[in-house]
Amino acid sequence: MTSETLLTLIFAYFALASVVFAVLVIMLRNPVQCALSLVGVVFHLAGIFILLRAEFLAAAHIIIYAGAIIVLFLFTMMLLNIGAVERVRQFHVQAPLAIVIGAILFLEFIVLTGATITIGAQGPHSPAWVAGQGGNVQALGQVLFRDYLLPFEVASVLLTAAVVGAIVLARQRPRRPRSSSEMGVSEWMAERYEKANVRSSNRPNSAEEIGD
Amino acid sequence: MTELVIAVIFKSIIAFAVPLLVVPPLIWGERRLLGRIQSRLGPNRVGPFGAFQTLADAVKLLGKEDMIPAGADRALFILAPFLLLVPSFMAWSVVPVGTELHIFGRVIGLYATDLNVGVLYIVALTSVAVYGIVMAGWASNSKYALLGSLRSSAQMISYEIMLGIALVGVVVLAGSLSLPEIVRQQQVPFAIPLIIGAFVFVCAALAETNRAPFDLPEAETELVSGYHVEYSGWRFSFFFLSEYANMLLASFLVSAVFLGGGWPAQFLEPYIGHLFTTLLAVGIMMSKVFLFLFIYFWIRATLPRFRYDQMMNFCWKVLLPLGLLNLAVATVLKLTIYA
Numbered sequence: 001m002t003s004e005t006l007l008t009l010i011f012a013y014f015a016l017a018s019v020v021f022a023v024l025v026i027m028l029r030n031p032v033q034c035a036l037s038l039v040g041v042v043f044h045l046a047g048i049f050i051l052l053r054a055e056f057l058a059a060a061h062i063i064i065y066a067g068a069i070i071v072l073f074l075f076t077m078m079l080l081n082i083g084a085v086e087r088v089r090q091f092h093v094q095a096p097l098a099i100v101i102g103a104i105l106f107l108e109f110i111v112l113t114g115a116t117i118t119i120g121a122q123g124p125h126s127p128a129w130v131a132g133q134g135g136n137v138q139a140l141g142q143v144l145f146r147d148y149l150l151p152f153e154v155a156s157v158l159l160t161a162a163v164v165g166a167i168v169l170a171r172q173r174p175r176r177p178r179s180s181s182e183m184g185v186s187e188w189m190a191e192r193y194e195k196a197n198v199r200s201s202n203r204p205n206s207a208e209e210i211g212d
Numbered sequence: 213m214t215e216l217v218i219a220v221i222f223k224s225i226i227a228f229a230v231p232l233l234v235v236p237p238l239i240w241g242e243r244r245l246l247g248r249i250q251s252r253l254g255p256n257r258v259g260p261f262g263a264f265q266t267l268a269d270a271v272k273l274l275g276k277e278d279m280i281p282a283g284a285d286r287a288l289f290i291l292a293p294f295l296l297l298v299p300s301f302m303a304w305s306v307v308p309v310g311t312e313l314h315i316f317g318r319v320i321g322l323y324a325t326d327l328n329v330g331v332l333y334i335v336a337l338t339s340v341a342v343y344g345i346v347m348a349g350w351a352s353n354s355k356y357a358l359l360g361s362l363r364s365s366a367q368m369i370s371y372e373i374m375l376g377i378a379l380v381g382v383v384v385l386a387g388s389l390s391l392p393e394i395v396r397q398q399q400v401p402f403a404i405p406l407i408i409g410a411f412v413f414v415c416a417a418l419a420e421t422n423r424a425p426f427d428l429p430e431a432e433t434e435l436v437s438g439y440h441v442e443y444s445g446w447r448f449s450f451f452f453l454s455e456y457a458n459m460l461l462a463s464f465l466v467s468a469v470f471l472g473g474g475w476p477a478q479f480l481e482p483y484i485g486h487l488f489t490t491l492l493a494v495g496i497m498m499s500k501v502f503l504f505l506f507i508y509f510w511i512r513a514t515l516p517r518f519r520y521d522q523m524m525n526f527c528w529k530v531l532l533p534l535g536l537l538n539l540a541v542a543t544v545l546k547l548t549i550y551a
Contacts, residue, residue: 036347
């Protein structure tokens with residue numbers, strides 16, 4: 001077996017497995033199992049990235065999607081009532097919309113791959129150029145921090161703004177009603193009398209008079 | 213081609229066998245050492261100095277009834293220990309024991325593979341290990357296990373960021389993401405210019421491996437253990453094994469990335485020849501690994517456990533600023549001394 005056919009076989013496995021897992025994501029009923037299938041998709045896509053000699057992308061893909069985003073999905077779902085979620089109808093009114101969007105994406109995919117195959121359209125960053133930079137990590141660094149530095153910085157500012165926004169939204173209100181444990185005794189008593197509608201002439205004058 | 217395949221298979225077997233074979237004596241060594249430090253005997257009944265105690269414990273664990281709680285998600289309950297164990301063994305494929313050995317006209321790399329994104333590969337695998345914890349807690353169908361898994365996974369997600377930030381400083385100085393290249397770049401171990409980064413890395417490694425003082429899943433009395441409270445028998449031993457394999461991995465990483473691997477053996481090459489230099493370098497590397505393991509055990513024997521909120525505060529309010537400071541130091545050094 002030549003290395004060429006071996007690579008094709010490995011690619012076939014990754015491609016097939018990622019499609020199978022993607023189908024499982026929408027077909028399984030238990031949301032936790034769906035999320036795990038999504039992890040399977042992410043892993044097999046990373047495998048395809050490695051076959052394309054984009055190791056950095058593969059590692060970043062796993063760190064960000066599998067290591068952070070889907071873990072957060074799972075965090076939320078672990079605290080749901082899974083039994084109730086499993087009984088929800090699986091395909092509902094959004095299905096036609098999903099079909100339309102899916103068709104548009106599929107068309108775009110056909111056009112792009114078709115252009116590459118038929119007329120040999122290529123971007124400026126060919127495999128030869130990447131090899132000339134000394135590997136894909138170096139090439140990516142060159143592109144991100146030299147050619148596209150401004151968009152990169154803008155994106156980082158945007159992300160920082162989003163983080164600050166999330167903290168501001170999640171922060172507790174500074175003025176909240178005080179709990180009884182933080183009140184003094186007389187204050188607490190006064191509040192209880194107020195609630196019980198006891199006339200002020202019938203109230204003891206201070207906390208000492210209550211006899212503690 | 214076939215020669216290459218044989219070399220790869222051979223190295224892979226070593227990379228898998230080392231953690232498996234080293235962990236049982238490591239557990240025994242830890243218990244003996246803890247005994248010494250805490251003025252008691254430690255295991256001393258099975259075999260000479262109790263050396264076969266771990267073996268006896270393993271037999272006991274294997275012989276226990278395999279319990280799966282009622283109402284558990286069976287498939288995920290069974291899968292969870294493997295989800296934790298597999299990443300901790302996969303990471304061994306990029307761990308360097310040394311650099312290269314030139315022998316019989318061949319070059320043999322003393323690592324299973326020299327991945328050009330080795331550092332990222334390790335960070336990715338540590339970030340994936342959290343699934344084992346999440347799934348173990350959720351699939352057990354027990355509120356204590358669920359809360360424990362939320363606690364532990366929040367801990368792992370937070371501290372793995374610190375692990376990454378500490379490594380960024382090293383990557384800046386070395387100019388490479390490949391671990392053997394980082395070892396080669398260290399004329400002076402990076403722990404000297406990047407002492408802050410080394411501190412952040414060691415703390416984050418302790419927390420990532422769930423070791424004292426960050427061992428909240430071990431807190432039976434106050435927190436009812438953690439994500440693995442429903443596990444018993446050999447399934448539980450998988451959690452144990454992955455913890456020790458991770459600890460060993462962290463020790464290898466600190467030695468390679470911050471302590472310079474076989475440094476200073478490479479300066480002796482003109483005097484004692486290549487073969488002896490390489491062997492000496494491997495010996496020095498291993499002694500650094502064992503020194504670090506000793507520190508691990510020492511910390512466990514002496515420091516009290518963090519409370520959960522203290523642990524999170526320490527991560528975000530102490531380690532994160534220190535990690536960023538370390539990155540600034542590394543950048544300045546890269547532009548001045550290391551330019």
